[in-house]
Amino acid sequence: MSKAPLRIAVAIAWLAALLNFFPLAWMLLASFKTEVQAIASPPLFFFRPTLDNYRGIFAQQDYASFALNSIVISLATTLLMLLLAVPAAFAMAFYPGAKTRDLLLWMLSTKMLPAVGVLVPIYLLARDLHLLDTLTALVIVNTLSNLPIAVWMLFTFFRETPKDIIEASRIDGANVLQTIFLVLLPLVLPGIASTSLLSIILCWNEAFWSLNLSAHNAAPLTAFIASFSAPQGLFWARLSAASVLAIAPILVFGWISQRQLVRGLTFGAVK
Amino acid sequence: MQRKPAKAARVNTFPLLAPSVLALLVWMTVPLAITVWFSFRRYNLLNPMLHGFAGFNNYRFLIADPALSHILLTTIVLVVAILAITVSLGAVMAALFNLSFPGRGIARVLMISPFFVMPTVSALIWKNLLMHPVNGLFAAIARGLGLPVIDWFGSLPLLSIIIIVSWEWMPFAFLILLTALQSLDQEQLEAARLDGAGPVAIFFHIQIPHMARAISVVVMMETIFLLGIFAEIYVTTAGGPGIATTNLPFLIYQRALLAFNVGSASAAGVIAIVLANIIAAFLIRTIAKRLDV
């Protein structure tokens, strides 16, 4: 591309990136304002920052306990989900049968059921199994709702892996599990990594089940936010600070891992 | 590129598939069976005195509701509009970010950040800090320029929701499309350039066709999530004004958790399940075929 259009293209790219990020930056800025500054008109870009909002939040809620629950739920879900999804995707990719496609599509279609429609049945089941307000319940629910996506992602990855290697390993006398762990996994690690990353992001941000199946012991950060949205009086600045606290860990995590995520987030679209 | 199934291997795939399939089967059928059962009952959480078999009454009242067709339409409009915006913007952005330029890594991080943010928080930012007609930034900018202030959630409710959700999902389309573009053969691009093709021509005639499969993937994955848009509506418009932004999940929410009418909510849930399966049967199947699954 010649110089002038290239410069314009780059300028547009940067402008778009900045605009796209702006809402988050604006929220970050608001979290350091006083309530009155946060709704000042015209809006303030320069002001004396205050940490009062953050102090108030830490005094009012046990942030660490919410954040820890979010971390445990995200990681445990991802692990359990991989345990279920890797063998399934392996079987579908390397030993497809006549019904493989239907099975895969059926799995994806379970993802389209609106969660709120089955809240009461699930609540009753969780009650009878003594799972209300436990991390276990949230891990199970998150695992099951993300499993279809994980199977699909892993399946598309595995399919790109040369079959010969697997067959060679089988001929050498390795059993299925050995084949998966020793031969396949190292090859598809980028795919597993990005599947895990996506799962962590989805779990972190899941709000419906987290709110409805937890009370105190298992409440993650999405419940934390629900205790700050729209309280009385002026609440913009404090809500912004609470939001920053809720999204900061996952955002930083996303930034660090984005290269990995990009490499794996193809769902078989790249040949 | 399509591979043939390995015929030599005599592997029993049942133990590999069974855990996932069984788990999903239980996850789907048990609540579904209970939901279908409830949908034929008179069952309001708040009124235990009211019980018994309702026949098709829950369905009858739902289908007789003149709002239902509007709600189904809103559900579809949301999905289609957001898909159109995220895919087209995502494609253009992917083409731009496929160039190498200073600070591309940082710009890309900024670009994809909204995808990591929980929907509730996104909606709160847009509602309170940006689109609020009195205190919001957009209103302040409009006043500064002497333009009329837009009451986003009052006069353009559906568009407001579309904007917010598009902002969240554009990074997803962008990421997948960018990955696809990066696999494009550089020699092919060079050849096109030598033939005198401009960047616009290259975008439409080489890059877009190359992204076709990736676009299918984006459409499929986003459809699955966009059919369930809920948090953004809940936080901003609560389905209104009127029923302007009520989609199917929100309708079910209203029946189940505002009215606590489990019978009626279950009937709406069953309709949603039927809808999901119709879409799965047509859309996902068509796309899956293109991806030679």
Add this chain to the structure above:
Amino acid sequence: MRHHAQGMKHAAAGLMLAGGLLLGSSAATTAATITIATVNNSQMVEMQKLSTQWEKETGNKINWVVLEENVLRQRVTTDIATHGGQFDILTIGSYETPIWGKQNWLVSLDGFPASYDMNDVFPSVREALSANGKLYAVPFYAESSFTYYRKDLFDKAGLTMPSQPKYDEVRTFAEKLTDRAHEQYGICLRGKPGWGENMAYLDTLVNTFGGRWFDENWKPQLNTPAWHQAVSFYIDMMHKYGPPGANSNGFNENQALFATGHCAMWIDATSGAGLLYDRKQSQVADKVAFTAAPIAKVPNGAHWFWSWALAIPESSKNVAVAKSFLQWSTSRAYIETVGKTDGWTVVPPGTRKSTYENPQYLKAAPFADFVKNAIMTADLNHPTAEKVPYTGIQYVAIPEFQAIGTTVGQMIAGALTGQMSVDDALKEAQASVAATMQQAGYTQ
């Protein structure tokens, strides 16, 4: 159903093995840990802060679940109706208390010690929280509704607010005090859809226009002239003199608008006064004044009654400890502690005679007597001019009302933004309410 649950138990047990190993169980609780679900209103946040004193005194521990009002209501209702047993104390309103009390979902609160001084609690408030002659919740605070206005703006415009304004007068004032160029709006009213949001206000307006929700046979009355006049009046006034985006303004948003000087008048909950008079939080603390809620045609039901109260679900396993917390948090001593720690302006209002006899409160809260009167005169049992089969002023105390109020609230908000006409909105509302009542078996 039982059968399914058993099957699920086995399937889930298998699944849990992997997860359970990692997580351990979080069910281990000592007998003296109670879980309290409450709303994130400033009064309750304060209670949460001060409750460490109770924990220290009694050696018990509290797990707090603080949520915004709508989420809390869903959470608590799902749990109590399914006997989930997640909570030992619930924060509920005067709407839920009698309904849930009648279902025996709540523990009856008798046998409070003499030191609690139950007679000090306003009888009308106690009655609102009772069913079948038994008390099912103790009030944390109670409120009515009245008119806030900006004294400085009225003076500047040479206007005088009467002690009992009429809605016609309010409309004239709003017209004179609207100055859109300076983002000053004559009147701020709730517009956010919801039975506890726009409908709470609108119900009082319909009442004073002579309307009612149902006739004595539970036939919906939304297609009557009284409803039409009230809704048209509201929408016309809001269009001309209200703030933009009124359809997303609830109590909180309007309070924020008023506190930052954007509203000349605001008709809403009396419990909003504490914050507006608080110099730390309000830019108009020295300019705000109040008067009675306006009336239109009849005085009935022109101002509402609401109480946030604490109740114990029958599924609680710590009833004794929960009762002890109830006694502590709604006691005279608690109100005094708040007065000493945070100032008397913001103590929980509307519950005890002694608060309104306390000179420190009367001095700090100029609105005190007015609020007390409004609460005492709000008549839950005769909310309308014509006879009705229900109680409740800004709600109808039947389980179906949440559904009805929400749907009608949506229609009214639709009319407010001009998405539909008042005629269409009320016609659809009437049809929808009729269907709900038929489904619930009130009408044939």
